[in-house]
Every structure is written in structure tokens, then in C-alpha cells.
Amino acid sequence: MSSTSLPSPSAEMQWVLPSRGRVGMFCLIAAETAIFTIFVIAYIFYLGKSVSGPTPKDVLELPIFASICLLSSSLTIHMAVKSLRNAKVGAFGLWWLLTLVLGGIFLGETGREWYHLIYDKGLTISTNLFGTTYYSLVGLHAFHVTVGLLMISVAMLLTVFGKVKPEHHERADVFSLYWHFVDSIWIVVFTVVYIIGR
């Protein structure tokens, strides 16, 4: 003749679960990977299928400098997160700013390349299949960089106003996952567009 509630957690029980922020970000990355995969497949599928010029060989140049900037920003954001975890808010701000600058340079370089292609080479998204796939794939990546830079800027502003505290390191860490993802996608885009496709 008894009845009972569910047992309560006992104190000695260790119960460790993954962080929801990281899991959420990994889910987002998985979805984004699927989207990029489709665009990359389309790019490769349409290689050499344009009915008219210009071809990638005619107009594309290797964006070495931009790539170096973007890839090194992965390192700087890693340092920034590490600094914050060690409660060094000042160092965090510097590394974070450097990430912002490097990302900004990359975006600027992409913009310069597009300007060159559109106004000097006459290649637009509707010129041919190369234009269509090139602008959409590189543009999709640039869009992700832009979103990332916006987030970095907001965090930068908060840092400047002293709102960022060491206890926020987990959020910074989750965001850095996104940034690393954007960087690694660039390696894929670079390989497909500028090496295989050229």
C-alpha cells in the first residue's frame, strides 16, 4: 500500500551531457554543409558546359592573399577564445579585432574580384553557366563570411563597451566553430573553383 514519486537524482551520480550550444552549432554546420554540397555538385556538374564564354581559364586569378587572410583568421579567433577562457579580456579584444580585420580583407578582396569580373571581363550571373555557378557558390560563401563578420562586429562593440566577461567564453567558443566552418568551406570552394575548375 504505497505509492511514490520518481526517484530524485542522487548526489553521487555523475551525469555529464554535451553542451547544447556546441550541439546546436554542429547541427547548423551539418545543414550548411549539405547546402554547400549541393552548390559544389552543381558547380562541378556544369564545368565546361557553358554554351558561350568567358571560361574560368580566361578570367579567374588565384586569390592567394585573400585566402591566406581568411585561413589565418581561424588561428586568431582560436587565440581570442583561448584568451577569454583564461580571463584575459584585453587579449581577447585584440585577437578578436584581428579576426574582424582579416575577415574584412577577405570580403573586400572578393568584392574587388567581382568588380573586376563584372566591369572588366563582362561576366555576370546571367552570362553563362560558369557565371551562374561561380557567383552563386562564391557568393554563398561570401554571404556566410558577411554574416560571421556582422556577428564578430557586434561582439567587438560589446567588448569595446566592456560588456564581455570571461564567463562568456563558451558563447565565443560556439561562434568560433561557425567561423572555422566558414574557413574550411573556403578550402573546398578554392579547390573546386580555382584549381579543379580552372
Add this chain to the structure above:
Amino acid sequence: MLASLLLSASVGVGAQTNTPLPHMFDPRSTPADGIYRISRFVLSITGIIFVVVVFLLAYATVKFRQRAGDEDEPPQVYGSNQVELAWTVLPVLVVLILFLATARVIHSIQRTAKPAGAIEVVAIGHQFWWEFRYPALGVVTANELHVPVSDPSHPTPTFITLLSADTDHSFWVPQLAGKTDLIPNHPNSTWIDPHEVGLYLGQCAQYCGTQHAKMLLRVDVEPREAFDRWVQDEKKPAQVTDAVSAGRRVFETTACVNCHTITGTVADGRFGPDLTHLMSRATIASGAATNTHANLRSWIKNPDDLKPGSLMPAMQLSDKDIDALTAYLETLR
């Protein structure tokens, strides 16, 4: 309730009617026959599985129902690795057998080489009609494909290249072969070798726009001599009679010529069917109506009456002009 029962019922109904129905269970050509045979095989395998599983389900449902007054919990069984292994392996075996048969039929149909005596046809899908060109014979026609019967001792199969002028379509005559799509920018091919003379019905099987429903298809399988005679007739230019010069003038002075071809006249459009031998066809508007005077006249007057959404416009002609035009078209034999 039982798919297999339904199948036998449906085929039974097909057999009872006087005119045989043009479905896949009455094949008249090698590809359709191969499909028919494997489909019977698949139906029997799935039928057996169905009977076994339904028996188990029914048995469990009836046998293990809770009896009145029995409030005890049954024995708690977690599972059985052995049984689970067995019912994993058994389906794998069934899949293996099915796959072997499937792969063989796929290859035997898709990888058949074209013999020397084959007829070549280019079928081009349009919204909402079929264009058939015989490049080697110099014949162009529409909606009604003519092919010679193929005698197994001297096979004369017809190999069809499938193209599309606009959207996706699908070429499907169930008694002759499975369907194959006509996709712009993506040439496909299929082949048939009808063993028996007759008229075989089919239709477009891929949604292609507003009037997808009335994009019907007829295949006339004729004895070789009849087919050769038909080719000779089709090759001639249009007959010209003075009696219908009024109608001809209407045709040649309106937008008709932009879309239709009549060999030997100024009309050389390709958006619509070639009308050079219009009266040799049993139907108009891609099978939407029989080729009678009344239907032809109504079709010219307002195509939407017969086939709403068809791309042929109503030309807003006077009744007199329509009569003249109909009379002219009826001389195109």
C-alpha cells in the same frame, strides 16, 4: 484490401471486355514482355510475403488478446537475437534473388544492340503533342506513330530517339515498352518490336503543363507492305486543288503558317504539327478528338473547346473563312 487480389481482379476485368485493354499485362513487344514476366515474378514473391506476414499479424491479434478478468502482466520478453538474425537474413536473401532478376532484365532491355533492319524514329515532345520524324525515310508526322510489325525471324524493331522541344514529357505505350522521359537537353532512347499488327494506345506520362491530360499517343503497327505504302504517301508534297483556293488563301495569310508546315506551300512553321497529310490521321489535337469534319471545324474555331489550355490560338475567323479553311484542310490527304 489485398493488392494481389486486386491485381487479379483488374486483369480479370480486362479480359472480360470485348476489346482488349491496352495495359502492361497484355504485352505485344519484347521489352514489354520482359517487364511483364518479371512483374509476375515480383508479384508472386510479394504475394507470398504478404500472406505470411498477414497470417502472423492476424494470429497474434486474435490469439494474444486480453481475456476478460485476466489482470496479470504477461511474461516480459526483451527480444531474441536468434529470431531477429533470422528475419534479417531472410529478407536479405529475398532481396538478393529479386535484385539478380531485376538487374538481368534491366540490362537485357537497356543494352540491346540495334540490328541492321531497324527503323529509326525521332520523337519530339511538344506542349501538348508529339512530333515523329523518320530521318532515314524523309517522313515527318505527328501524334500517330506508324511502325512495321516485327517478325521474330526477321526482326525489324523500331528504335526511337526521344527529344523535347519545351518541357519534360514521357513516351509510354504500355503494351510495347515501359515509359521513357523526353527531357530538353537530354536525348533519350527506347525501342519496340511489336509482334502483332494493331493499334496501341499510350499517352504522355510526365506532367508537362496545363493540357498534359490530352497528350495522347497512338502507335499503328502495320504489315510491312502497308507501312511501306504509308511511307510513300507521306513523302509526297501536299496535293493542291483549285477548288479550295479560298481556304488555302486564308491559311497562308493568317498566322497559321507560323506554326504549321504544309509541304509545297509557304507554310513551314514547326511549333505545331505538320499538316501536309492531315487527313491520313485518325485523330486531331493529339488524340483529343476524332478527325471528323465537325471536330476539325470546331478545333479551328476555338481550340479551347476541345482542349482548354492548348497552345493553338483561336484565330477569330469569320464563319465563312472557317468553312473555307476546313474544306482546304480536308483535301490534305
Add this chain to the structure above:
Amino acid sequence: MASESIAIGRLDAPARQIGEILHDWVTTVDHKKLGLLYIMYAILFLVIGGIEATIMRIQLIVPHNNFVSPQVFNEMFTMHGTTMIFFVAMPIVFGFGNYFVPLMIGARDMAFPRLNAFSFWISAFGGLLLYFSFVGGNGLYGAGNAPDVGWFAYAPLTAKAFSLGHSTDFWTLGLLVSGIGSIGTATNLIATVLCLRCPGMTLGKMPLFAWMNLVMAGLVLLAVSPLTAAQVMLSLDRYLGAHFFDTQAGGSAVLWMHFFWIFGHPEVYVLVIPAFAFVSEIIPVFSRKPIFGYPIMVGATVSIGFLSFLVWAHHMFTVGMNSYANSFFAISTMLVGVPTGIKIFNWIATMWGGKIRFGTPMLFCIAFLLQFLIAGLTGIMLSVAPFDWQLGNSYFVVAHFHYVIVGGILFGLFGAFYYWFPKMSGRMYNDALSKWHFWLFLIGFHLTFDFMHIPGLLGMPRRIYTYEPGRGWDVWNLIVTIGVFFQGAGILIFVGNLLWSSLKGKFAGNDPWDAWTLEWSTASPPPEYNFATLPTVNSRRPLWDIKHPEDPD
């Protein structure tokens, strides 16, 4: 609607203003309220989609019928398909996932409650945007205004040249927008299952419901995203003059098919795996036995999820792939039958040796088993590529996937509704009405979809607004249409039962089924915080352990 009474289900709550209640629902981040919103929204669209289906069936009742024009018919099948998949089936499974995953794993809410609200609302607004096309769009040449390109919208029918105006854009944008919500909810479900389980609930002790929702959410992430990508490409084509699917400029219609079905096939499993989840909870409770072979059920679910990404081109056997590709997709498709078969056997084995109670939820589950079996077997027939060359794009295919979606998923959903209705509303449904619903819907379903196979076998293509007499299709189409009215009557009884019972039903108590998962350990309806104290579990059936202290799992 049912919501109101549930919102104020607590008897002692003071009467509140309508505005206040509305404000509560609009601003809520509570997973239970959002789950109910998803479900109610889906039922609304279920009725709309059902009306569209009825219009089509009336048009096809006799050959050469003139009930609607071809334009309207084409809009109906496009909207019916799109609505039922994206605005009925997906929201409803998300709704049940939202409501019960946190309860079953002993959590207070979803991992990201605000994202949860955002996901629901954006999906809902996506549906409204699509339906705005009836007043705001215009379609194929000479046609009406809603999208009329079919729910898989094959290129190049969607190109500007063939689809002027904005109707196709409504389709694209509506799905894009609601796709954001789907991805958000999937992320949320995964994070919830992985990060918020109560102490003691290892992955091996989660209810199968949570496992299957986890797999479903993973499929959504990987399947809806390709669709989103393809929709972006299509929009680029239509707005900026890109050439992805523009066949005049070298674009490929076949590429769209691949992209669509890379989404489209896993999508089937996105919908059916939650139905498996319902059945896997209901059958054990009503058979009084634990699920037979828990580990292999989990394994089968995961492998179905994996295989579903390898089979997409079986929708494309007729597009002229070479014989090796056709063979590959034939065998990968047949292989899906193996884990699916395992599941069916395991459910039957769960019933085997049990003491089955035939409550309405169980009736729907038994019908589910029978119908899902048939759907699987016709699926095997369609996987045989040569057979598919005859059956593909015919009414046989229509019958097959309605067997999956109505006979499988919808029956599973009805079972779930009756099973969890006492938990969601605190009240019991009317048993007699629920039986009427079951039998009417069962008869209607079989009249419609059993007989729909036959015209397909006899060569009737899908998506035709009328057909010629004398092809042997007439009588079957008549029967099919008659069945629709039985189904409609069943649905009306169902909705009426929900409304009536949520207001006037008997109080159900916490645990009317003597069940074993955590949601039955809290009040009905559950309080906002779900559990006053978070539970700790030691086995897959925590409530069994409590109910049988001498014989725990």
C-alpha cells in the same frame, strides 16, 4: 479550437480575457504550447488539403467530367501535395516531437525555447505565404494563380519561359521560408535529446520515441538543406537570370530532379520514422510487453535513415539513366525493405505472447501494420526498375505513396492522437466516436487507395484532369471517389471528437493506459515545468520500475 480549453485546462485558473489568452499563445516559448500550435495548424491544413483532394476526386469521378478546368485541377494537385507534405505532415510530427520528447526524456523544455517559437512561427507564415498565391499570384500561360507545376516542380516547367508571373515564386519562397523553421526545429530536437536527458537516461535507455525523433531530426537537417539550396538556385534563375535549370542555355532539367529527390526521398522517412515512433510506444503498452528487440529497432531506424540517402534516383528510373545506375538504385531501394521488415516483425513479436487491449490507439496501430506492410510490398514492386518503367508516374505510384502517407503515417498519427490526447488535454476522448472514426476511415481508406492501384496497373497516368472512357479505368475511379467521402466523414468525427472531448470529456488522470514512459508520471495536462523535480531513471521503462518495485526492469 481545442487549444483554448487546453490553455485554461487547469480548473482553478481564473477566467481570462481572450486577448490575454491570445497574447499567451503568441509569446509562448513553452514546448507543449508550441507543440499544440504545430498540431492545430497542421489539422487546419489537413482539412484544406483534404478539400483539395476531394475537388480532384470529384473531377475524376467519371471520364470527361467538367467539374473544374484543367488549370484549377493542376493547381489542386500541386497545392494538395505541397500542403500535405510541408504544412500537414511535417508540422504534425514536429508538434508531437516538440510536445513529447522533453517529457519523455525528463526535461523542462526544449534546448532552445526561443528558437522553437521562431521555428514554429516561420513555418506557419511560410504556409500562409504559399496560400496567399490564391489571391496574389498568376501561373502558367492562361492559367489561374496558385502554383501549378506539381509538388516536385520539375524543371523547365518552372522556368520563366513556361511559368510566367509569380505563382512558382510563391511555391519556392513559401517552402524556403518554412524550410528555415524545419531546420531550426530539427536542430532543437537533436540538442534536446542529446543535452537534456534526465539523470540515468543513457542513450540505450531512451524511449524509442526519442531515438526515432533524433534520427528524424538528423534526416531533416541533411534532407531539407539540399531542397533549400535547390530553391535558392531556382530563385536565382527566376530573379537574376541565372541558368541552373534553364535548358535553353545549357542548364539541366535532370539536375533539378536529382536535387529534389535527394530531399524528396529522405523526406518520406522524415515523416514515417515518427510514425514508427508512435507505434513503438503504443504497441508495447497495449500488449503489456516491452518492445521486442530494442537494440535492433534502434539499429534498423538508423540504417533506414542512412539508406534513405542512397535511393533517391529510384524516382527517376524513367529519365534515361544507364543500366548500372538503374541497377544500383534498384538494389539500394530493395535493401530499405530489410530494416523495414525487421521493424514490422519486431512489432508483431511485441504483440506475440502479450495480452493485447484493443483501445482505439491500438486499433490504429494494427491497421498501420497491415497497411504499412502493403505499402512496403508495393514499394518493392516499384524498386524493380523494369516494373517501374510501367508503374512509374501512374496511379499505382499515387496509390503506393498514399498507402505510405495515409495508411502508414496518418494511421500512426491517429493512434498517437488518441493515445496522448488524455495527456495533452487532461480528458478522455469519447470512445464510441473514436471507434466510428476508426471504422469509417478504415473503410474509406481501403475503398480509395486499394482500388487506386488498379487504374495505375491499367495504364492511367497521374496528374491528368480527365481521361478517355473505354480504357477500363472508369469503375475504379468511381469507387476511389466514393471512398473519399467515407474518409471525410471519419475526419469530421475525429475533429468533432477532439473539440467536444477537450471541453466535456471525462477527466483522464495522470496515467490512463498504465504506461511506462516518463510523460505519464506527471499531471495531465503537464504543468508548465513538466516535472516538479527532475526524475532519475534506471531502465527503459522508469514507470514500470515504480509500479513493480519487486520486479524492476
Add this chain to the structure above:
Amino acid sequence: MSSMDAQPVVEKSGLDTVKLPAPTAWPIAMAFGVTLLSAGLVTSETVSILGGILAVAGAVGWFLDVLPHEKHVSVPVEEEAGVVAVSRRKVERLPVAPELARALLPLETYPISAGVKGGLAGAVAMAVLACLYGIVNQGSIWYPINLLAATIYGQSMALTPATLTGFHLDSFLLACLLHLITSLLVGLMYGAMLPMFPRRPILLGGVIAPVMWSGLIHNILGFINPLLDQKIDWLWFVASQFAFGIVAGLVVVKQARVRTRQVLPFAMRAGFETSGGAGGTRSKENP
């Protein structure tokens, strides 16, 4: 249900309120904004602009909801929730294993490897007999192999009577693969099923099963291998099936049986499983 003999006893949870995320209108505002933003593409730019503003406002508002700290509301706990009645209904035991509260059936079985070994041994026995038939009746060891390959292989289908006795590498490899896969699968079946028929495993596995599947094959061979169907010698065919069945059955039965791993009672398990299975990174967000 009816047999619950319990009186609900309320256990104090010790909590008065529970912290839950605060309701907020920003997500719906943002959702509406994003929808309008895209709706502008099918209506007019003003709609897009309005949507853009709303979306940004929603995003900012949402951001302020979460940062620097997530907003909460405290909900009072009602004490009657969360009571489970003890039913103490009697649980029946399985007749075959009355000592076990939970059973995995059967109680004794062969290891998976037994099935694999049986399948391989049976495969060899069957191949020997089939090749013997080839040599004795057709004068070529390759004859049955070519016939088997024709199950899937179009080229083998096209072999003429003259070339059927020759060696074809492609046919040989395909036939071996097929033979191996099928034998392994059937061997696995034997390993799984024979323990369930403990009385006369050899009669069942060696004789009855081969007879049954030979009958099945007799019916469907025309579909799965028309060439073999034309050329088959049923006597030899059934004999080689028996060879497989008997050898595979014997090998399987020779293996030592192992006791199925049964689920241990709760007390013994309690010490084992403790933490969540997924990765095990630390978390501060477990509420």
C-alpha cells in the same frame, strides 16, 4: 488501471518555484519579418523593406532577451503533480525460463561464427558436387559455373552450348561471389534457426529445408536464371542442395552452444551505467 491498489501519497519536492524561460514576442516578430522580406519578392519592395526592419528589430530584441543573461519567469509548483501509483500486478514468467524475470530467447544458441563456418563448409560441399556433375555429365568443370553466373550476367546468358564448357574469368568471379554470398546467408540462417529445432537438426537442415527451397527454385528458376532453367539436371541439382544442407547443418551442430547473455537483475547493473553516452563533454546547462 483497475488493479491499482495505491493511495496517492504526496512527496514534498522541496521546491516552491521552477525557473522557466520567459515568454517573448521577438521570435514571432522576427519570423514575420523574414516572411515579409521574402513576400516582398512576389509583391512589392515596400513589403520587403518593412519585413527587413521587423526582422532586424526582432533579432535585436531576441538578442537582448538572451544577453547578458537569459530572462526567466518563476512558476509556482503545484504539489499534486508527479505521483505514480504502485500497481503490484502479478507478472507471469516464461514457462521455459521461470527463473528469469526477463528473458532473451532462446536460452542457448550457437555463436554467429557457427553459421559462417557452416555456410562456408556447405558451400564447398555443394561446389564439389556441382563441379563433379560438370565433369561427369558435360566434361567440363566450368559448365555449372557459367550457368550460375547467368543469373545476373548478360554475357553469360549469351553463351552458346559450345562456349558454355569453356573458362570465362568474368563469369567465374561472378559465380563465386554469388555462391559465397548465398551460402553465407543460408549458413547464418542455419546458425540462427537450428537451436530452435533441437530435436533433429540434421533432418530439418539437411533434408527438409533443401527440399523446400529446391521446390521453390523449381518454380521461379525461369525468372531468375532462364539459361540454367533450360539446361538444369534436377537430380544433380537437388543432390548438391542436400550436400549443402547436410554439411552446413553438421558443421553448425558440431559447434559448442553458448548461453545467451541474459539481462542481469537491476541490483547488479546499478553499478555499471552512470553517465550519458554521447561524448561526455562537460555541461553547465543541464537544468
